[in-house]
Amino acid sequence: xxxxxxxxxxxxxxxxxxxxxxxxxxxxxxxxxxxxxxxxxxxxxxxxxxxxxxxxxxxxxxxxxxxxxxxxxxxxxxxxxxxxxxxxxxxxxxxxxxxxxxxxxxxxxxxxxxxxxxxxxxxxxxxxxxxxxxxxxxxxxxxxxxxxxxxxxxxxxxxxxxxxxxxxxxxxxxxxxxxxxxxxxxxxxxxxxxxxxxxxxxxxxxxxxxxxxxxxxxxxxxxxxxxxxxxxxxxxxxxxxxxxxxxxxxxxxxxxxxxxxxxxxxxxxxxx
Numbered sequence: 001x002x003x004x005x006x007x008x009x010x011x012x013x014x015x016x017x018x019x020x021x022x023x024x025x026x027x028x029x030x031x032x033x034x035x036x037x038x039x040x041x042x043x044x045x046x047x048x049x050x051x052x053x054x055x056x057x058x059x060x061x062x063x064x065x066x067x068x069x070x071x072x073x074x075x076x077x078x079x080x081x082x083x084x085x086x087x088x089x090x091x092x093x094x095x096x097x098x099x100x101x102x103x104x105x106x107x108x109x110x111x112x113x114x115x116x117x118x119x120x121x122x123x124x125x126x127x128x129x130x131x132x133x134x135x136x137x138x139x140x141x142x143x144x145x146x147x148x149x150x151x152x153x154x155x156x157x158x159x160x161x162x163x164x165x166x167x168x169x170x171x172x173x174x175x176x177x178x179x180x181x182x183x184x185x186x187x188x189x190x191x192x193x194x195x196x197x198x199x200x201x202x203x204x205x206x207x208x209x210x211x212x213x214x215x216x217x218x219x220x221x222x223x224x225x226x227x228x229x230x231x232x233x234x235x236x237x238x239x240x241x242x243x244x245x246x247x248x249x250x251x252x253x254x255x256x257x258x259x260x261x262x263x264x265x266x267x268x269x270x271x272x
Contacts, residue, residue: 040086
């Protein structure tokens with residue numbers, strides 16, 4: 001059985017450190033030790049909370065804040081990346097709409113900071129940081145779990161498949177062998193190929209597409225067109241507390257973008 005910690009939209013805040021290391025002080029103590037040669041993910045650190053989890057999944061939106069300065073946002077992102085590189089098999093970094101606007105043309109959204117564009121473009125383009133669009137896990141009982149920034153609707157997923165599995169598609173030979181069980185792999189490859197449908201924005205977020213993609217879809221649409229049989233964990237839309245929408249068939253959508261101080265100490269933890 002795996003124990004998984006999911007961390008919602010960060011937007012420059014360092015409150016995630018309390019969930020992974022106990023406090024910002026403990027994180028920095030650990031970081032200094034690792035910088036001086038100590039192994040980052042070792043039984044020596046068993047007293048730190050992150051060692052309890054098989055996976056720690058950040059749901060994206062590391063940048064853009066309406067109250068924090070550039071240097072605070074940048075330092076926090078660098079610390080998250082440091083954590084990933086120190087514990088690469090344990091930490092998963094997903095991308096959000098606020099992140100991709102710094103390295104994909106035409107994706108500007110609210111909160112964009114021109115002053116940070118050059119450095120963030122460099123950071124997000126670094127393949128060693130291993131950012132991706134989606135992550136999938138299957139539980140011991142066969143339950144399926146999908147993490148993306150905003151979620152995947154059945155309607156949008158059908159649209160994606162109709163495009164990439166078309167024999168006339170330019171990358172058909174790349175996509176053709178992906179099965180229904182490889183949804184995260186398909187999403188990640190489609191993102192790397194910059195498939196236009198990935199970046200769809202529907203009217204709920206000010207766009208014109210019928211179905212929003214996994215960087216933009218809002219809870220109303222995600223809950224009205226869920227992926228049958230797949231539990232989803234998403235951020236993107238602010239909630240006062242973690243919200244769970246249950247569906248017939250025993251699967252659910254979990255919304256974890258809860259940035260308030262009275263909720264950050266109670267993150268989403270699942271055992272599958």
